[in-house]
Amino acid sequence: MNAPTxxxxxxxxxLRVELEVFRREHRDLDDAIRALQQTxxxxxxxxxxxxxxxxxxxxKIAQIEDRLLPDIIA
Numbered sequence: 001m002n003a004p005t006x007x008x009x010x011x012x013x014x015l016r017v018e019l020e021v022f023r024r025e026h027r028d029l030d031d032a033i034r035a036l037q038q039t040x041x042x043x044x045x046x047x048x049x050x051x052x053x054x055x056x057x058x059x060k061i062a063q064i065e066d067r068l069l070p071d072i073i074a
Contacts, residue, residue, distance in 0.1 A: 007067050019064045022057050029054040 007015065033050050036042035 007063060012068060015064050015068055019061060019068070022061050022064070026054060026057045026061065029057065 010018075029050055033047060033054065036047060036050075
């Protein structure tokens with residue numbers, strides 16, 4: 001059975017776990033990109049792919065944070 005991908009179908013506990021996993025992945029990608037840039041061993045296509053994946057993770061993180069911490073209008 002496939003896990004639901006829609007945020008509204010997931011519990012807050014599941015979202016918190018996913019959020020931590022995505023944050024860790026995002027940090028790891030940031031470290032990898034920085035290391036590749038410093039050593040100069042990566043081609044531009046590889047760097048672009050890593051940066052695109054990092055950006056997608058950032059978007060997922062923002063979506064989950066918005067779900068867990070909704071704006072409160074006071």
